[in-house]
Amino acid sequence: MSQPEYTKEKKVGEGTYAVVYLGTKQSTGRKIAVKEIKTSEFKDGLDMSAIREVKYLQEIQHENVIELVDIFLAYDNLNLVLEFLPSDLEKVIKDKSILFTPADIKSWMLMTLRGVHHCHRNFILHRDLKPNNLLISPDGQIKVADFGLARTFPSAQEILTSNVVTRWYRAPELLFGAKHYTSAVDIWSTGVIFAELMLRIPYLPGQTDVDQIEVTFRALGTPTDKDWPDVSFFPAYNKLQIYPPPSREELRRRFIAASENALNFMCGMLTMNPQKRWNAVQCLESDYFKEAPAPSDPSTIQIS
Amino acid sequence: MTSIRQQTPVSDGKASKDSSTEKPSNYKRLSDDDLFRHSSQYRFWSFTPEQLEQKRIQVNAQAVQSIEEDLRNFVADNKTDLNEEEIKTIEMKAVPVTAEEELKLINLYAKKVQMIAQRLNLPTEIVATSITFFRRFYLENSVHKFEPKAIVLTTIFLACKSDNYFIGIDSFCEKTRGSKEQILKYEFPLLESLKFSLFNHHPYRPLHGFFLDIQAVLHGKVDLSYMGHIYDRCKKRITEALLTDAVYFYSPPQITLSALMIEDEALTTRYLELKFHGNNPDSSADEQKTISQDISISLEKLMTLIRDCKKIIEQSTNTSVEEAKSIAARLYFCQNPEDLLKKLKKRKHDEQDSPRAEKKTRVE
Ligand SMILES: Nc1ncnc2c1ncn2[C@@H]1O[C@H](COP(=O)(O)OP(=O)(O)OP(=O)(O)O)[C@@H](O)[C@H]1O
Ligand SMILES: [Mg+2]
Numbered sequence: 001m002s003q004p005e006y007t008k009e010k011k012v013g014e015g016t017y018a019v020v021y022l023g024t025k026q027s028t029g030r031k032i033a034v035k036e037i038k039t040s041e042f043k044d045g046l047d048m049s050a051i052r053e054v055k056y057l058q059e060i061q062h063e064n065v066i067e068l069v070d071i072f073l074a075y076d077n078l079n080l081v082l083e084f085l086p087s088d089l090e091k092v093i094k095d096k097s098i099l100f101t102p103a104d105i106k107s108w109m110l111m112t113l114r115g116v117h118h119c120h121r122n123f124i125l126h127r128d129l130k131p132n133n134l135l136i137s138p139d140g141q142i143k144v145a146d147f148g149l150a151r152t153f154p155s156a157q158e159i160l161t162s163n164v165v166t167r168w169y170r171a172p173e174l175l176f177g178a179k180h181y182t183s184a185v186d187i188w189s190t191g192v193i194f195a196e197l198m199l200r201i202p203y204l205p206g207q208t209d210v211d212q213i214e215v216t217f218r219a220l221g222t223p224t225d226k227d228w229p230d231v232s233f234f235p236a237y238n239k240l241q242i243y244p245p246p247s248r249e250e251l252r253r254r255f256i257a258a259s260e261n262a263l264n265f266m267c268g269m270l271t272m273n274p275q276k277r278w279n280a281v282q283c284l285e286s287d288y289f290k291e292a293p294a295p296s297d298p299s300t301i302q303i304s
Numbered sequence: 305m306t307s308i309r310q311q312t313p314v315s316d317g318k319a320s321k322d323s324s325t326e327k328p329s330n331y332k333r334l335s336d337d338d339l340f341r342h343s344s345q346y347r348f349w350s351f352t353p354e355q356l357e358q359k360r361i362q363v364n365a366q367a368v369q370s371i372e373e374d375l376r377n378f379v380a381d382n383k384t385d386l387n388e389e390e391i392k393t394i395e396m397k398a399v400p401v402t403a404e405e406e407l408k409l410i411n412l413y414a415k416k417v418q419m420i421a422q423r424l425n426l427p428t429e430i431v432a433t434s435i436t437f438f439r440r441f442y443l444e445n446s447v448h449k450f451e452p453k454a455i456v457l458t459t460i461f462l463a464c465k466s467d468n469y470f471i472g473i474d475s476f477c478e479k480t481r482g483s484k485e486q487i488l489k490y491e492f493p494l495l496e497s498l499k500f501s502l503f504n505h506h507p508y509r510p511l512h513g514f515f516l517d518i519q520a521v522l523h524g525k526v527d528l529s530y531m532g533h534i535y536d537r538c539k540k541r542i543t544e545a546l547l548t549d550a551v552y553f554y555s556p557p558q559i560t561l562s563a564l565m566i567e568d569e570a571l572t573t574r575y576l577e578l579k580f581h582g583n584n585p586d587s588s589a590d591e592q593k594t595i596s597q598d599i600s601i602s603l604e605k606l607m608t609l610i611r612d613c614k615k616i617i618e619q620s621t622n623t624s625v626e627e628a629k630s631i632a633a634r635l636y637f638c639q640n641p642e643d644l645l646k647k648l649k650k651r652k653h654d655e656q657d658s659p660r661a662e663k664k665t666r667v668e
Contacts, residue, residue: 043473044465044470044472044473045461045462045465045473045487045488045491046462046465046491046492046495048465048468048470051462051465051466051502052468054495054500054502055466055502055503056503058344058500058501058502058503059343059344059503061342071500073492073496076492078492078495121339122339122343123509151468152467152468152503155429158427
């Protein structure tokens with residue numbers, strides 16, 4: 001075999017179905033990440049998550065979605081060559097030595113929503129948005145990553161699994177076990193991420209799936225048939241404790257630094273009824289992005 | 305003939321009608337056409353007819369070259385054992401197939417893919433993906449290198465996984481009576497030949513869009529149950545179109561419109577005329593503007609395009625079983641010239657026994 005174009009220099013992470021290495025593209029010297037799919041473990045051939053990742057990343061080229069540089073096969077293993085992204089939003093949120101401003105948060109939200117919007121207009125649901133999957137490039141750009149759970153927009157008849165999205169970022173329709181849902185699940189996750197950025201702690205940290213329902217509705221109110229027709233038909237509904245939605249005053253107190261527009265923006269994304277929840281375009285057009293402060297220039301935001 | 309490389313395809317009916325209020329300055333709106341142009345389907349799998357033909361000729365020529373070399377080596381290696389008649393038989397019978405013949409065989413097996421996928425009761429879209437994957441595989445590979453029969457099941461297996469319709473390998477083999485090892489063995493070569501491009505824009509989604517739009521534009525002038533009937537027929541027609549080269553020359557909405565045109569020319573023409581020139585009372589002036597911007601070609605041009613596309617869709621891709629058998633036989637003998645010689649020996653032996661007995665050629 002000739003000199004490989006991509007080298008793997010050091011292991012930087014391991015997920016459920018892949019090991020990630022830091023490497024170099026030999027011809028250009030560019031730093032890259034190589035995601036090596038653990039093929040041997042799957043008796044059904046190529047793993048579904050790997051197929052999804054390949055399928056969707058191959059389709060999307062956008063400044064705010066991780067770039068798939070190349071794909072190669074070596075020693076019976078599938079390797080995805082990705083742009084190298086040294087940080088992610090989870091790290092930044094957790095690193096208490098990093099200070100960030102409302103303008104920084106706005107910039108991150110703008111970039112995230114642009115990436116999400118691009119997925120949606122390509123008929124792709126991400127289904128696993130969380131700070132850990134929003135990677136950050138050296139120049140501060142947010143990159144939506146990890147398409148292992150993604151899928152195309154379903155047709156009306158298709159039955160979907162509600163067992164998607166990491167628990168804390170799971171939309172109410174998923175908590176109810178809905179068999180049909182839409183891109184609105186990604187918007188909910190984005191809303192929870194926004195809240196987490198403002199609070200700097202997870203906003204809805206359920207301990208278990210059952211607890212997640214409790215935590216979500218205690219914070220945001222239990223949905224009723226009035227604002228979400230037929231929500232009470234979900235089998236899980238009748239066991240619920242009915243909480244009133246938070247008053248504006250309560251929200252203001254919880255999110256001290258948030259402007260009225262910022263609260264509207266958050267509430268738009270965290271609307272219980274998925275049909276009334278804002279879509280990506282509505283989010284991008286919200287007054288929150290138009291009012292001061294302007295979003296920070298990504299390259300100026302401190303990320304480490 | 306026009307191809308999508310030169311023409312702007314018309315957007316599907318439900319062309320983004322999202323509220324076009326003020327956009328943030330750095331927010332750029334893309335039309336559906338722009339999106340399609342960024343798709344891997346467009347980047348990797350759209351060709352002009354000339355490019356496509358070139359591609360097929362090249363794939364075939366490469367395979368033929370290596371087959372001929374193998375055959376020459378076979379003869380050279382066995383020089384001392386072979387008599388003149390045997391060498392002659394090899395020269396006459398072990399003849400590599402042409403690009404045209406490859407296509408005939410592929411067309412036949414593409415229909416098999418469709419049949420098996422439908423027998424598995426897979427959703428229409430996955431049947432479509434299976435057909436698409438199979439045909440693309442043979443734009444990159446020769447039937448001389450990969451026997452179509454062996455690729456059929458892998459194609460369907462991967463299409464299921466790719467379209468989120470997981471069937472475990474054991475259950476898949478049970479349903480198709482396929483070999484597990486063989487199906488899995490070809491998964492990587494298939495994926496690689498597909499250039500890892502798995503996302504398909506099938507013409508069914510635009511069909512849905514056009515149907516909603518036709519009902520809006522021709523509001524009250526179309527019978528709903530009739531429309532349902534046409535919808536089903538168009539769906540079938542689209543699946544058939546996926547077996548033709550139209551998919552390489554035209555965008556999905558163009559294929560959809562051609563299918564519509566085949567099923568009801570008057571309706572489709574009326575709809576398009578209204579769409580281009582008519583004042584649709586249901587849509588605001590703003591929407592009218594959006595539509596005419598999205599459709600950046602003239603009605604006349606579009607009609608020509610659709611007619612050309614329709615012609616290709618309606619061309620038969622049928623291959624007779626006889627023809628396929630004789631092509632398959634040559635493929636086999638090219639790969640296994642020794643079997644050709646065995647057959648020759650056997651025939652001579654049989655002739656000695658009963659000179660009149662005509663033995664049928666056994667074809668794998
Ligand atoms: N492009 C990249 N550049 C740098 N590091 C990366 C890159 N992609 C992934 N990583 C690192 O590798 C780790 C594993 O990534 P991966 O997406 O495979 O799994 P995960 O998301 O952590 O876990 P799971 O598979 O359970 O979702 C990530 O947490 C991250 O630290
Ligand atoms: Mg992850």
